[in-house]
Amino acid sequence: MEHLEFIQKKIDENKDQMLQSLQHLISIKSVAEETGGQPPFGEGVEKAFAYMLEKGREEGFVCENVDHYGGHMDLPGEGEKVMGIVGHLDVVPEGSDWDDDPYGGQIKDGKVYGRGTIDDKGPVIAAFYAMKAVKESGAPLKDTVRLILGLDEETSWVGMKHYLSKVSPPDYGFTPDGDFPAIHGEKGILVFDIARKLSPATGKGLELRSMNGGNAANMVADHARAVVRDTSGSGYDRIREKLSAFREEKKVKISCKGVGKSFEIRAEGVSSHGAKPEQGLNAISILMEFLSQLDFVNEDAADFIDFYNKHIGYELNGKSLGCGFSDEPSGDLILNVGMVQMDTKSASLTINIRYPVTMEAEQVYDSMMPALDSYNLGVVKGKHEKPIYIPADDPMILTLMDIYRTQTGDTQSQPLVIGGGTYARAMKNVIAFGARFPGEPELGHQKNEYISIDSLMRMTRIYAEAIYRLAGKGTE
Numbered sequence: 001m002e003h004l005e006f007i008q009k010k011i012d013e014n015k016d017q018m019l020q021s022l023q024h025l026i027s028i029k030s031v032a033e034e035t036g037g038q039p040p041f042g043e044g045v046e047k048a049f050a051y052m053l054e055k056g057r058e059e060g061f062v063c064e065n066v067d068h069y070g071g072h073m074d075l076p077g078e079g080e081k082v083m084g085i086v087g088h089l090d091v092v093p094e095g096s097d098w099d100d101d102p103y104g105g106q107i108k109d110g111k112v113y114g115r116g117t118i119d120d121k122g123p124v125i126a127a128f129y130a131m132k133a134v135k136e137s138g139a140p141l142k143d144t145v146r147l148i149l150g151l152d153e154e155t156s157w158v159g160m161k162h163y164l165s166k167v168s169p170p171d172y173g174f175t176p177d178g179d180f181p182a183i184h185g186e187k188g189i190l191v192f193d194i195a196r197k198l199s200p201a202t203g204k205g206l207e208l209r210s211m212n213g214g215n216a217a218n219m220v221a222d223h224a225r226a227v228v229r230d231t232s233g234s235g236y237d238r239i240r241e242k243l244s245a246f247r248e249e250k251k252v253k254i255s256c257k258g259v260g261k262s263f264e265i266r267a268e269g270v271s272s273h274g275a276k277p278e279q280g281l282n283a284i285s286i287l288m289e290f291l292s293q294l295d296f297v298n299e300d301a302a303d304f305i306d307f308y309n310k311h312i313g314y315e316l317n318g319k320s321l322g323c324g325f326s327d328e329p330s331g332d333l334i335l336n337v338g339m340v341q342m343d344t345k346s347a348s349l350t351i352n353i354r355y356p357v358t359m360e361a362e363q364v365y366d367s368m369m370p371a372l373d374s375y376n377l378g379v380v381k382g383k384h385e386k387p388i389y390i391p392a393d394d395p396m397i398l399t400l401m402d403i404y405r406t407q408t409g410d411t412q413s414q415p416l417v418i419g420g421g422t423y424a425r426a427m428k429n430v431i432a433f434g435a436r437f438p439g440e441p442e443l444g445h446q447k448n449e450y451i452s453i454d455s456l457m458r459m460t461r462i463y464a465e466a467i468y469r470l471a472g473k474g475t476e
Contacts, residue, residue, distance in 0.1 A: 003139035003472070007464045010133040015457065019112065022125045022456070023105030025051060025089075026114035032090040032152040039068045041090065041151050041159060048089040052124070052149055059132050061147075070163030072148045075131050075467075077141035083471040084146050084170025084430060085131075085463070086423040087124035087177060088153035091116040093215045095222050095271050098447050111450040119273075119444030120153070122451040123176035123435035123459060130464035140473035146170055150423055153177070154218070156383070160426050169427035172396060172470070176463065177422045178432030181404040184392050185417035186424060186432070187330050187354040190361055191217045191338075191383035195348035196376055201298035204232040208291070208301040209262060213284045214339035215271075217352040217383075219445045220280030221338060222271035224287040228294070229262045236263045242293050252286050265290065273445040274336040274352040275419035277316050280446070284340050284349075285314050304347045307375040312337060318353065323367040327356040329389060330417040333364070348380075354419035357387040385421050390431070400433050403469060407462045413438045433466070435459050 025048060033042035046068060056063045056073030065071040074082075094102035094115045102115040112122070127147055134145070148170070151159040201207045206228055213224025230236060240256060243265065247254050253268035267287040272280030288308045296302045311321045318324045318335040326332045339350040355364050361384055372379065390397070392415040405411050422432045435451075436442065437458070443449045 003137050004465060004468055006137045007133045007139065007468060008461055010136045011129060011457065011460050011464060014129055014132065018125060018129045018456070018460070019107065019453065021055065021128075022112055022117070022122055023107070025121045025125065026105040026112070026116055027103050029103050030090050030116070031093050032155045034156070045090050045151050049149060049151055052089065052128070055128065056147070059135065061131070064167070066163045066166050069159040070149060070151055072146050072167070075135055075141065075145040077144040077471060078473065079142045081143040082146050082170040083143045083467070084148055084173030084427070085127045086148045086150065086173060086175040086427070086430060087127060088120045088150035088423065089124065090150070090152055090154050091119070091121070092154050092219055092445050095215055095219070095447050097222070100448075102449075107453075110454065111452050112456070113448065113450045115449055117449050117451040118436060119449070120177045122456055124149070126435065126456055126460040127176055127463050130460050130467055133464050134467050139468055141471050142473040143171070143471040145467050145471050153423060154216070157426065160423060164426065170430065172429040174400065174431055174433035174466065175423045176433060176435045176459070178418055178420055178434065179416055179436045180434045180438065181410070181413045182397050182400045182415050183418050183424070183432035184394065184397050184415045185330055185357050185389035186387060186421055187334070187357060187417070187419045188359065188361060188387035189383065189385040189421045190353040190355065190364060191350070193348045193350055193380040193382065194372065194377050195346065195380055196300070196304065196378060197346050198298065198300040198304070198344065200344065203297050205297035206230050206232075206294060207298050208296045208342075209344060211287070211340055211342040211347070213287065214337070214350070217338035217350045218274035218336070219338055220269065220272045220274065220277045220336060221282050221284045221340075222269045222280070222447070224267045224269070224283040224340060226265045226287055226291060227259065227262050228265065239263060239265070239294065243290065246290050246293065250286070250289075254286060254290060271446050273420065273442055274338060275334060275354055275421075276442050277334065277336040279442050282314070282337055284337050285312070289313070298344070301342070301347065303375055304342070307371075307377065308349070311371045321368050322371050323353070323364050325356055325359055325364070325367075327358045330357045330387075334419045355387070357389040357417065361386075385425050388425055389417070396429065396431060399470065400431070400466060403462060403465050407458065407465060408437070410438065434462065
């Protein structure tokens, strides 16, 4: 274990450099955009990608850029097999109400703050410095270690599909984009719109003119806004009274103000990852509940609000929508309303569902149709990622669990099935391994996202030992 001790020593020596690298990477706003050209995911993602490839070249890794859709850096081994570490450099939008600059990389109270610190820039930096320490130790490798850099994991995965069309997938490995101790299953993921066309308002009175809210399908909406107009000349005093009473009763953030001849109603929630919506509070649900107290002359809009409150509301398991499924390995289905969009002609909700590993997507869609049909609503299908599941006694799981327990002393935590979706779905024999430790808050996709420096160092040691034990020569 002489090499392993030296590896751990090098990680400690590289701490300051590691933090500086993470701060620089955070400073790059790498929210993926579909440009239809080059670079395919926008200048921010391209800048983050170029930065990491340059870091790899500086350390002597063999780097490859696959048409700017993705790439990797290799620490060569003696054999033909490849151990993959699959991360991503894109981030979700920052959202609102941060205490500090979401792209500032501030360090305070032993934490690094910024969008992507835990999802997934911090873990990518940890994996990079784990590879660097192994290289500096001179430990012989039987397998090549490959850090794969994904560029649109938070959106369409077009980049990873293109990358894998040009480069063979690794033979085995992990993605540092989930939870410790190890993840042996991921629920199926559906992203779709529930939509309908709206008829014009009839008669004079209160009309719902528009509504919008949310940042992304896989984020709990932290804001939502509706604009109404009273064409009868009655004014908006009654709405102000209702809103004040609602705010006091429900203890939520909701406000209103005049905008020309119209009236704006704005709700604020708490963002969280769409895989764990119970950790947030959906602003769309707050707004919809309040709007149900108003009498709108555009009946289709009123029906849309009624549908939402009866079949979704604050519920997170899809039961009232008809899809409240559950199974023993993975637990309940998870439903998140990520976005709402409405004008005088149409209305839509963007839904993100995580369904149990023993189920099929069509079962979920079919189960919702009675409720949707009763409100003349349709489904526009979007992203679908099938569930993955391997037994907890798989050799790869057992090895990674042993590494985790050796490094942390935690012998109680067991392998997990999660609602999140990682690049483990994109290739065989790859599982999610870290980076959030048991008991730590889920901060991915939330405001004030951070990674503790202690956790960053601990995961780097874990990843370095994983490289040493899985890919090291004579350590099978």
